[in-house]
Amino acid sequence: MSETEFYRTKRLPPYVFAAVNAMKARARAAGEDIIDLGMGNPDLPTPQHIVDKLSEAVQDPKTHRYSESRGIAGLRKAVCAYYLRRFGVKLDPETEAIVTLGSKEGLANLAQAISAPGDIVLVPNPSYPIHPFGFILAGAAIRHMPVGQFTLFEEIQRAVKHSTPKPLAVVLNYPSNPTAQVVDLDFYRPIVQFCVEHGIYILSDLAYSEIYFDCPPPPSILQIPEAREIAVEFTSMSKTYSMPGWRVGFATGNRKLIAALARVKSYLDYGAFTPVQVAAAAALNGPQDCVAEARAIYRARRDVLIEGLASAGWEVPSPPASMFAWAPIPPRFAHLGSLEFSKLLIREAKVAVSPGLGFGEYGEGHVRLALVENQQRIRQACRNIRQFFAGNLAAAAAGEDPESRRAALVAARVKAL
DSSP: OOGGGSTTGGGSOOOHHHHHHHHHHHHHHTTOOOEEOSSOOOOSOOOHHHHHHHHHHHTSGGGGSOOOTTOOHHHHHHHHHHHHHHHOOOOOTTTSEEEESSHHHHHHHHHHHHOOTTOEEEEEESOOTHHHHHHHHTTOEEEEEEBTTBOHHHHHHHHHHHOSSOOOEEEEESSOTTTOOOOOHHHHHHHHHHHHHHTOEEEEEOTTTTOBSSSSOOOOGGGSGGGGGTEEEEEEHHHHTTOGGGOOEEEEEOHHHHHHHHHHHHHHOOOSOHHHHHHHHHHHHSOOHHHHHHHHHHHHHHHHHHHHHHHTTOOOOOOSBSSEEEEEOOGGGGGGHHHHHHHHIIIIIOEEOEEGGGGOGGGTTEEEEEOOSOHHHHHHHHHHHHHHHHHHHHHHHTTOOHHHHHHHHHHHHHHHO
16 A cells, blocks of 8 residues: 555655655765755754753753643743843743744644635745645645735735635744845734734744844734734744754744644643753753854854855845845756756755755746855855856857766766666
8 A cells, every 4th residue: 555545645746845855865975075055954063051051951850751742931931031032922831832843843733723725825936835734734734825916915825715615724933034035023913914804813833033133123913012912933942942842832822823823732742851841941041142153143044145156147136134045046047947947056066955846836947055155165165156157158158058068977987887
C-alpha cells in the first residue's frame, strides 16, 4: 500500500524541496563542497547565558518529569512580559498565552483545533509551506491569494465575496517568509476591522519580528485592540535567539483560539522539556544584546550577498527584514523554472537555494537564499555564481547552446570518474 492512499497524505503534493535536498546530499557524499543557502536553519550558536541556564536547570531531577502542555508558568509570564516591553500589549499569561513546540507545530495544532473538512482558509501565495498545508492536513480547503496582483486587503475582500462557505480564517506572515516583505500597523487595521465584521479569524506568524534592517521594528497585529477579538499570533525562539533545534515557541492573543489550541495540545504533547522552557524564559527575561548582535550579523551577511550577486550580474532586491533574499531568476535562465534553476546552481556553482515553486505556484520565477552561512562562505558562493554566469554567457556568445555545453561538461566529468 502506498502512503498516498491515506486521506491526509494523498492531499500533500510531492515535496518540491526534496529533489534539491537529494542533489545536495549526493554532491556532498561525492566530496563536493556545497554552500547551503537553502534551508532557513540558523547557524549562529545559542547565546551562552541561555545554554548555561539549560545546564543549570537540567541538574534538578524534578525537571526530568513530564512538563505542562501549555507551558510552565514562568515562560508564559516571560512571553507576556516580552509583548508588553516590545509592543506595549498587555496579555494574561493564563488565558492569552501558550507555549508551543515551535511556531510551525503550534500553527499546525491550531489548524487541527479549529478547522474541519469544507472550511475555507485564506493564505497568501507564495507562503511558508505550513501556512497552507497545516490546514490541508486538517482537512480544510485553501483559497490562495496571489501576492502582488492586488493588495492583500483587496484579495481578502474578493475571497470573502466569492467563497462559499464564508472563509474561516486568514493567515498573515510579516516579515514574510519567503518574500521578506514588511508591513506596518496601517496595513493591519483595515484587515482587522473587516475580519471582525465578518467573523473571520486571523492567524499571524511573527517568527521574524526581531530580524529587521532597513525598516522600523515590525509590529504585532495585537497592537490593534480589536485584533484580540479574532486574532492569534505565533512566534518562535528559533530565529530571535538562535534556538532552532530547541523547538520552543509561543502563541498569544484571542482567548477562544488559545483555549482551543490548549485543548488539542493536551492530547498531543506534554510540552517541551522543562529545562528548555526554563532556558527560554531566561532568554526572554535576560540581556537582549545577543538579539542586536545577531541582527547585525544577518545585516552584514545580507549586504555581502546582495553586493556579491550584483557583481555577478544578478540583481536581487535587498531584503528589509527576515533572514532571506527573494531573488527573481535571471532572465536568461527564466525558461528553466525555479526547480531546474536550483538544480543548475548546485551542479555548476555548488550553491544550494530553495526553489520558489516550493512556496506555492506564485513563487515560480524566484528562488530563496537564506543568510545561514558566514560572510566568507557567502562571498565564495557569489564568486561561484559569477564564474558560472560568465561561462554561460561565453558559451552563448560563441553560439553554443549553454544547456548542451553543460550536458557535455557533466558527461566529461562522469567519463573522468
